Amino acid sequence: MYRLIGESISHSYSQEIYEELGYDYGILDLREDKFENFMRNRVFKGINITIPYKELVRKHLDIEDEIASRIGVVNTVLKKDNQLIGYNTDYFGLKYLIEKNEIEVLNKNVLILGTGATSKTAAAVFRDLKANEIVKVSRTFTKNSITYDDLDSVKDFDIIVNTTPSGMFPDSGESLIDLSLFTKLEAVVDVIYNPLKTKLVIDALKLNIKAVGGLEMLVAQAFESARLFFDEDFNNEDIDKAYQKMVMKKMNVVLIGMPTAGKTTIARELAKKLNKDFKDVDHIIVERQGKTIREIFTHDGEDFFRMLESTIIKELSHLTNTIIASGGGSILDSENVDWLKGNGLLVFVDRPLELLYAEQSRPLTASDDNLEKIYKDRYQTYKDVSDVVVVNDESLDQVVNEILEAIKCAY
Known part of the structure; x- marks a missing residue:
């Protein structure tokens, strides 16, 4: 065994x-x-x-x-x-991850978060790839590391690698450092693979810094272990195929966009096509509260509704292999966006204003004037936070197929 x-x-x-x-x-x-x-x-x-x-x-x-x-x-x-x-097949896995993602290491300064076993492997990989300076950081000072308090005085790092459990499921919202302090930062590597993108990775991507999570490393080291266990040869193409399959299996697809844009209908169809679970944020709120969305807004207020929405989004963010239809205002809270991006690909269902319609059940878009105002207020935010934009102005089959094609190129 x-x-x-x-x-x-x-x-x-x-x-x-x-x-x-x-x-x-x-x-x-x-x-x-x-x-x-x-x-x-x-x-x-x-x-x-x-x-x-x-x-x-x-x-x-x-x-x-x-x-x-x-x-x-x-x-x-x-x-x-x-x-x-x-x-030590982690060495092979991390080296594969760095080279596959074309992270330039030669003569770069590297900051490694953590001082445990994985940090030792990471230090060896970066030494062998000819990094310049390698510094480890820990919660407590040691002769071989600095503390997080010391980071204020040492910011000239090109690459940051997280080897700690910080940000790992179920504590997915954690991050040990503020990346905006590092003015020369070129790449972030996080060995955590659950969630697919940790907060550290998400923060780096917001700053347009190359960032990768640890699933590719996990898959690569598994192949190296399998080579040793079963005396079989594998190549990089085998590793990449297995990685893509794991991503597809674990990834959520999160539909964002205006009310009446078709998110729920599209999400149900995607779930069938991809054999994934289906969740609808608004439907869960209504079911748990025993009230319609209009009744919640009327009796409890919008702030209460947004609190319920954020709670459910955090719960759903821990799921994998799920299609999620979000509420129209979910993305107004940046924390909601971060939670959804952890395991999710955010798809903006961009339905033109003239095809949207006011609904009495939607208190913020119950009139044509309010619908137009909300559309204009939110449109750029939808585009900014999304990973993929699909225009929903024709058939259901067409928009679903566009999303399926976009998913193939996601990772």
Whole structure:
């Protein structure tokens, strides 16, 4: 049996990746005492190791390959002739991620967030790619790192790499640093893969800085582990195909736009085509409150409605493989946008004003004059926050097909 071993790892995508490759693979969540017994018993063929055992596992090994030994971190163990051999396939995965996304490292200054096992792997990768200065930052001062308070005086970094759990599901809204302080920043790498885009990645993209999450790294290291486990050869095209498949499987598609733009109808059709779940923010609010949207606005006010809307958006943002129809005003709150972008591709359903219509059930667009005013007030915001814009002025099939084509190019 081949497994992933760690603690509190129910969020991992590793099993899905191996199963897509056709291998029997499982996840085993172990406390430290159970982990020690597991390693002593050696009842496995091959394992991947994750937090918090990437360094602790070393004492159980008979042999380490050169990279693992140099870094002092092991995340893959192969049993061969009753000997345990340790490897660091995270090194391969991170190097693949950097090179695939054409992040220039030569002579660049690199800031690594964190001082744990993954930070050691990251430092080795960037050293081998000939980075200039590599600095680690931690919550507490050590001889090998600075603290986050020290960042005010050291801002000349070209690349920032997050190797901490900050921003990982379910605490997806967290970020350790303010990227606007770094005036020379060219790229951000976050090894977290759940959500697909952490707040750190989203913040970088807002500043037009190249930024990538960790799913590509996870897939690449899984292929390198599979090569060791099953003695099979894979190429970069195999890795990319598997990565694209995982993205499609995990990605949400979030439809934004004006009331009566057709978001709900389009979302239902997309969900059928893509075999994804369907959620409608307004429908969930009505169902939970037992009131229509007009009644909520009348009796409780718009602020209360927006609070309900934000709460539900945060809940839905933790889902994967879902088509979400958002309310017309959802994107007015930038935090809502960030939550939705974590796992989602935001598609602006741009229906021309002359094809929209006033509805009494929609208190803010109940008249033609109000509808036109809201349209003009929001239009640029819809465009600014969206990843894709599709014009909905013809058939349902046409707009759905346009969105399907756009999704293929999303990552």
